[in-house]
Amino acid sequence: MNYFPDEVIEHVFDFVTSQKDRNAVSLVCKSWYKIERLSRQSVFIGNCYAISPERVIGRFPGLKSLTLKGKPHFADFNLLPYDWGGWVYPWVEALAKSRVGLEELRLKRMVVSDDCLELLSRSFVNFKSLVLVSCEGFTTDGLAAIAANCRYLRELDLQEIEVDDNRGQWISCFPDSCTSLVSLNFSCLKGEINLTALERLVARSPNLKSLRLNRAVPLDTLQKLLMRAPQLVDLGIGSFVYDPSSEAYIKLKATLVKCKSIRSLSGFLEVVPCCLSAIHPVCQNLTSLNLSYAPGIHGNELIKLIRFCRKLERLWILDSIGDRGLGVVAFTCKELQELRVFPSGVDNAAVTEEGLVAISAGCPKLHSLLYFCQQMTNAALITVAKNNSNFTRFRLCILDREKPDPVTMQPLDEGFGAIVQSCKRLRRLSLSGLLTDQVFLYIGMYAEQLEMLSIAFAGNSDKGMLYVLNGCKKLRKLEIRDSPFGNTALLTDVGKYETMRSLWMSSCEVTLGGCQTLAKKMPRLNVEIINEDDQMEFSLDDRQKVGKMYLYRTLVGPRKDAPDFVWTL
Amino acid sequence: MSPEKVNHLPESDTKLTLGLPGAGGECHRTKAGTKRGFLETVDLNLMSSSNDNKHCEENDAMASSKTPATKAQVVGWPPVRAYRKSAMKGSCKFVKVAVDGAPYLRKVDLEIYHSYQELLSALEDMFSFLTIRNHVNERKIIDNVNGVEYVPTYEDKDGDWMLVGDVPWKMFVESCKRVRLMKSSEAIGLAPRTPAKNSSKS
Numbered sequence: 001m002n003y004f005p006d007e008v009i010e011h012v013f014d015f016v017t018s019q020k021d022r023n024a025v026s027l028v029c030k031s032w033y034k035i036e037r038l039s040r041q042s043v044f045i046g047n048c049y050a051i052s053p054e055r056v057i058g059r060f061p062g063l064k065s066l067t068l069k070g071k072p073h074f075a076d077f078n079l080l081p082y083d084w085g086g087w088v089y090p091w092v093e094a095l096a097k098s099r100v101g102l103e104e105l106r107l108k109r110m111v112v113s114d115d116c117l118e119l120l121s122r123s124f125v126n127f128k129s130l131v132l133v134s135c136e137g138f139t140t141d142g143l144a145a146i147a148a149n150c151r152y153l154r155e156l157d158l159q160e161i162e163v164d165d166n167r168g169q170w171i172s173c174f175p176d177s178c179t180s181l182v183s184l185n186f187s188c189l190k191g192e193i194n195l196t197a198l199e200r201l202v203a204r205s206p207n208l209k210s211l212r213l214n215r216a217v218p219l220d221t222l223q224k225l226l227m228r229a230p231q232l233v234d235l236g237i238g239s240f241v242y243d244p245s246s247e248a249y250i251k252l253k254a255t256l257v258k259c260k261s262i263r264s265l266s267g268f269l270e271v272v273p274c275c276l277s278a279i280h281p282v283c284q285n286l287t288s289l290n291l292s293y294a295p296g297i298h299g300n301e302l303i304k305l306i307r308f309c310r311k312l313e314r315l316w317i318l319d320s321i322g323d324r325g326l327g328v329v330a331f332t333c334k335e336l337q338e339l340r341v342f343p344s345g346v347d348n349a350a351v352t353e354e355g356l357v358a359i360s361a362g363c364p365k366l367h368s369l370l371y372f373c374q375q376m377t378n379a380a381l382i383t384v385a386k387n388n389s390n391f392t393r394f395r396l397c398i399l400d401r402e403k404p405d406p407v408t409m410q411p412l413d414e415g416f417g418a419i420v421q422s423c424k425r426l427r428r429l430s431l432s433g434l435l436t437d438q439v440f441l442y443i444g445m446y447a448e449q450l451e452m453l454s455i456a457f458a459g460n461s462d463k464g465m466l467y468v469l470n471g472c473k474k475l476r477k478l479e480i481r482d483s484p485f486g487n488t489a490l491l492t493d494v495g496k497y498e499t500m501r502s503l504w505m506s507s508c509e510v511t512l513g514g515c516q517t518l519a520k521k522m523p524r525l526n527v528e529i530i531n532e533d534d535q536m537e538f539s540l541d542d543r544q545k546v547g548k549m550y551l552y553r554t555l556v557g558p559r560k561d562a563p564d565f566v567w568t569l
Numbered sequence: 570m571s572p573e574k575v576n577h578l579p580e581s582d583t584k585l586t587l588g589l590p591g592a593g594g595e596c597h598r599t600k601a602g603t604k605r606g607f608l609e610t611v612d613l614n615l616m617s618s619s620n621d622n623k624h625c626e627e628n629d630a631m632a633s634s635k636t637p638a639t640k641a642q643v644v645g646w647p648p649v650r651a652y653r654k655s656a657m658k659g660s661c662k663f664v665k666v667a668v669d670g671a672p673y674l675r676k677v678d679l680e681i682y683h684s685y686q687e688l689l690s691a692l693e694d695m696f697s698f699l700t701i702r703n704h705v706n707e708r709k710i711i712d713n714v715n716g717v718e719y720v721p722t723y724e725d726k727d728g729d730w731m732l733v734g735d736v737p738w739k740m741f742v743e744s745c746k747r748v749r750l751m752k753s754s755e756a757i758g759l760a761p762r763t764p765a766k767n768s769s770k771s
Contacts, residue, residue, distance in 0.1 A: 077645030160652040
């Protein structure tokens with residue numbers, strides 16, 4: 001390859017898009033490293049504390065798209081104190097100072113302030129795309145800055161965010177000259193929205209493909225928006241409440257029939273179930289349906305809707321669908337690839353192993369599952385494993401912690417064992433129910449492609465964790481809570497953690513002494529002890545058990561923004 | 570060998586709550602400097618609901634073996650994102666705030682704050698005659714004009730009056746029905762205040 005001029009090699013590299021592949025390419029030789037780094041446009045940083053913004057900018061000056069993840073996964077479940085970290089301001093500041101022509105920023109579990117959004121909006125002329133997932137720290141003022149200043153904005157996508165809503169006029173801040181929007185998602189905003197401004201914005205956005213509204217957008221506005229944007233591919237409905245005999249309903253029905261491009265539907269944050277027949281014409285083309293925020297849709301109305309969705313590939317639903325409803329899904333949705341069943345909080349609505357078995361039998365293409373259920377049996381899991389060996393993601397959450405197989409009263413080791421043995425491409429696994437060390441033996445033995453494992457209230461001894469650390473060669477993220485794994489498990493193979501992104505252990509048996517030993521041996525890990533009750537201040541006893549430990553590999557040492565209650569050993 | 574039945578809550582408490590109806594908390598193994606101990610004391614004295622006591626039993630049970638005696642609620646279970654939980658149960662939590670001696674009550678939306686510090690600051694703004702003084706280990710609420718000290722208390726879902734600050738913030742939001750700033754002089758009979766939580770409470 002030395003015979004080719006750099007431009008040719010660079011051109012070849014243009015076809016290498018996945019970050020993994022580009023990382024591999026950069027390791028071949030110095031010349032390739034250089035060509036690759038100068039031409040790399042898209043960078044993914046799985047842990048914002050593993051590297052500094054300056055080093056990323058230094059290596060990839062041509063950076064256009066940056067993806068950053070901050071807090072560990074268990075932060076989603078309130079296991080991490082509020083101001084632990086994950087501030088993105090330093091990144092935006094560093095990028096602004098440099099000559100990087102940032103166009104896209106995608107953040108997950110990070111803290112984003114209004115100042116940061118303001119700086120972002122003013123610093124990059126070609127900024128096009130902002131995607132925030134499970135982030136916090138900003139208000140609609142920040143959104144107003146993005147709307148006002150990003151002249152070529154294509155995408156503004158807010159997912160699962162609790163925004164401190166100022167009921168501001170942020171949507172009016174898009175200038176009349178802004179006609180470039182392709183994707184706008186503000187479904188998670190709680191406050192009111194200027195409906196006229198919204199209508200005018202949609203009217204002047206001919207490229208708009210994805211529009212997700214919040215609950216403040218009433219039905220008649222929805223109808224007007226759909227009239228303006230019949231080309232929509234992805235629609236998130238806010239409020240779907242009206243009188244079925246009204247003119248508004250008739251108008252909407254007619255309008256929806258014209259929206260032949262809609263492939264993805266979500267929302268229904270407020271809904272009157274009897275009026276869903278207007279949606280039926282849209283259902284036959286749907287590949288993605290998310291009703292997991294629509295507790296108002298259930299029972300027969302829900303099942304009627306599902307029966308129209310023959311092309312569905314992705315379904316997110318509440319457990320109010322019941323086993324019977326899942327049976328209808330299994331019968332109807334033969335193209336289904338991803339299923340997520342969330343808890344609705346209503347006890348008698350939950351699903352059981354029956355629903356899952358039906359799905360595994362009826363949906364041969366299913367490979368991604370998140371399933372909150374009332375109970376599970378080994379027999380069912382073994383059947384699922386037999387029916388379907390395609391799973392890449394298998395997350396099972398039995399709501400009752402440590403619940404055994406209700407038929408045999410046995411732990412669920414054999415069931416999960418069957419899953420990992422059958423599904424050779426399994427990359428992500430979450431366990432629940434009563435589990436002994438045996439399940440970890442199976443995981444270590446069979447789950448060769450496993451990258452992420454979530455453990456809660458499981459196992460008997462250090463052996464469990466050791467089976468996993470020894471066996472799962474591709475493990476990147478391990479998160480454990482309330483399980484009896486201690487120092488022996490933690491310290492047996494300390495080198496392993498440099499091959500992983502991170503390890504979380506909370507309410508386990510590791511002690512302060514164990515963590516300190518690990519930190520001493522592995523200087524390229526940050527071992528953080530997160531300390532909520534001021535326990536550690538009173539006693540620096542090595543034998544004291546650690547409440548929460550989060551460790552991750554890093555090239556830049558202990559972070560300087562750690563709050564008082566985080567102790568980096 | 571069957572584990573105890575899940576601690577089902579009465580209908581009125583459950584609604585669409587996912588997981589944290591105001592009792593229990595993280596199962597800490599150690600008991601150093603414990604807020605849990607204080608809570609226990611108060612509960613026993615005031616004969617409040619048994620939820621917190623069950624949690625303490627579970628604490629011991631978990632420390633010894635894997636067989637739980639009773640299943641109290643714990644933080645973060647079931648593993649559902651906070652956003653989803655609040656979207657399902659409604660978007661705001663307004664509670665009345667009364668200050669002893671003030672002629673009228675105020676209302677605050679607990680959902681918009683993330684910590685006790687934020688809440689107390691908001692109360693300071695609302696009741697302008699109050700100041701929060703940060704001492705070494707404690708926050709005190711004091712009337713600027715006459716120096717009267719207040720203790721923040723709240724009524725929880727079980728109808729009991731509790732000291733603000735003992736449970737993790739999110740748990741407090743779930744279980745709080747109303748807030749009362751009680752004059753310190755009237756707060757006799759409550760155990761001595763343990764060191765105040767800092768704003769890191771999640």
